[in-house]
Amino acid sequence: MEIEEMQTAWSEMSMKLEKQELLTNKLIMEMTQEKYRNKISIVSKYEGIGAIICFIAAIFLITKLNELDTWYLLASGVFVVVYLITIPTIVLRSIRKMRNLNITDNNYKQTLIDYANNRKQFLFIQRIGIYLNFLLMIVALPMFVKLSSNKDMFITNTNVWYWYLPIMTLFLIFFSRWGYKSYKNITASAEKTLKELE
Amino acid sequence: MHKEETFKKIIKEHEGVIYKITRVYTNTHDDQKDLYQEIVYQLWKSFDTFRGEAKVSTWIYRIALNTALFHLKKGKKQGHKVSIENLNLKQENYDPVLEDRLQLLYAHIRTLSDLERGIILLFLEGKKYEEIALITGLSTTNIGTRMSRIKQKLKKQIIKQ
Numbered sequence A: 001m002e003i004e005e006m007q008t009a010w011s012e013m014s015m016k017l018e019k020q021e022l023l024t025n026k027l028i029m030e031m032t033q034e035k036y037r038n039k040i041s042i043v044s045k046y047e048g049i050g051a052i053i054c055f056i057a058a059i060f061l062i063t064k065l066n067e068l069d070t071w072y073l074l075a076s077g078v079f080v081v082v083y084l085i086t087i088p089t090i091v092l093r094s095i096r097k098m099r100n101l102n103i104t105d106n107n108y109k110q111t112l113i114d115y116a117n118n119r120k121q122f123l124f125i126q127r128i129g130i131y132l133n134f135l136l137m138i139v140a141l142p143m144f145v146k147l148s149s150n151k152d153m154f155i156t157n158t159n160v161w162y163w164y165l166p167i168m169t170l171f172l173i174f175f176s177r178w179g180y181k182s183y184k185n186i187t188a189s190a191e192k193t194l195k196e197l198e
Numbered sequence B: 001m002h003k004e005e006t007f008k009k010i011i012k013e014h015e016g017v018i019y020k021i022t023r024v025y026t027n028t029h030d031d032q033k034d035l036y037q038e039i040v041y042q043l044w045k046s047f048d049t050f051r052g053e054a055k056v057s058t059w060i061y062r063i064a065l066n067t068a069l070f071h072l073k074k075g076k077k078q079g080h081k082v083s084i085e086n087l088n089l090k091q092e093n094y095d096p097v098l099e100d101r102l103q104l105l106y107a108h109i110r111t112l113s114d115l116e117r118g119i120i121l122l123f124l125e126g127k128k129y130e131e132i133a134l135i136t137g138l139s140t141t142n143i144g145t146r147m148s149r150i151k152q153k154l155k156k157q158i159i160k161q
Helices: A003-018 A023-031 A045-067 A073-101 A107-150 A159-194 B003-013 B014-023 B029-045 B058-071 B096-110 B112-125 B129-136 B140-160
Strands: none
Touching: A003 B014, A003 B096, A003 B140, A023 B003, A045 A073, A073 A107, A073 B058, A073 B140, A107 A159, A107 B014, A107 B058, A107 B112, A107 B129, A159 B014, A159 B112, B003 B014, B003 B029, B003 B058, B014 B029, B014 B058, B014 B096, B029 B058, B029 B112, B058 B096, B058 B112, B058 B129, B096 B112, B112 B129
């Protein structure tokens, strides 16, 4: 279809549309009401649920901190609590920023640039999160052993190292590779958009 | 005139424009209705800040295109249900021959990038390069260059077919 043909078809459609009046006053004002909008989309459902789980886990761990009777177990517990509160908060803020673009004041070009930049930033945070999970896996272990079996794994012999570390490492490697691949693809798409606007 | 009355009048005068934008940026009827609502909502939200310095149509195109772009980027469904079930969007498919041509036209437009899609839509609406530049934030020269590229892309598509 040549551009001229496109213009003709578009004009014909426009003329047909001009003759129709389907929106009523009531319908227009209904569409302006906040209550009709989907509020779930403000924060991604999955990240939102994940954050709630993390916050509940953090609250639970705070109530158990007194059971961690050595400085290193307490340090392990505090690290996990801080991690469970901080990382989801940063991710949620990043998502919120990405979704709250100023689409009413910006022009089309600026909206594209802002979205691509915010998306890159969001994915960078997610990537950092993936790497931090490895650290969490190691640091959290003494605390979990203590809370689940009341054993200090640095004093009492425990076989937890034999199964926990290999399984968790395999899981995290698989998860990180998948996450990194997605990160690369989406970032490349954002970069492409930015390059196109240069 | 009362704010609501003015707004309703403007929307009614431009309902065809909003329809065309929603059709270009969505693939399903539900998504289209969803986007239509979102555009009207965003227009209402920014109506107070619209002081008539720009043309009404320029303001509508800017908000509608930004909303469409953002809607597209958010992805398809997120457990989202259209709340206003009786939103009957305009149907231009009375003429089967025209509808076939329009289907082809939309298919061509959807192969373009986000930026190009906005530009071609405004071009087809009969906007001059200056106004397209004002709405998109690009320079007039840049619009000219991009239009040439779009035309080339479309020609290539015809050769492929």
